[in-house]
Amino acid sequence: MTKNKFNWQLPTHQSNLTNNDYIRYNAKLHCYEDNKSLCDKHSQDTRYFEDYNIDEFLNEHGEGYVCKSCLTRYRKLIENKSKSR
Numbered sequence: 001m002t003k004n005k006f007n008w009q010l011p012t013h014q015s016n017l018t019n020n021d022y023i024r025y026n027a028k029l030h031c032y033e034d035n036k037s038l039c040d041k042h043s044q045d046t047r048y049f050e051d052y053n054i055d056e057f058l059n060e061h062g063e064g065y066v067c068k069s070c071l072t073r074y075r076k077l078i079e080n081k082s083k084s085r
C-alpha cells in the first residue's frame with residue numbers, strides 16, 4: 001500500500017490545540033501537498049506537525065471543520081488518480 005502525499009493538518013499557529021479546543025476555536029483542517037495547502041492560504045513544513053486521518057475526521061466531525069476548497073480539490077485529485085490507473 002502506498003501512502004498518499006497529502007497531509008491533512010491544522011495551520012501551524014493552531015497545531016497544538018487538542019481536539020476539543022479545535023472545535024471551540026472553529027479551526028479548520030487544511031490539506032497540504034508539498035508543504036502548501038491546496039487552497040493556497042497556508043504553508044508549513046508538514047514533517048513537524050500531526051497528520052489527521054481525513055476519513056475518520058469527517059466521520060466524527062463532518063465537513064464543517066474542514067477547509068472547503070482543500071476538500072474539493074483533494075477529492076478531485078484522488079478521483080483523477082484512481083481513473084488514471
Ligand SMILES: [Zn+2]
Pocket residue numbers: 029030031037038039040041067068069070
Ligand atoms: Zn485549505
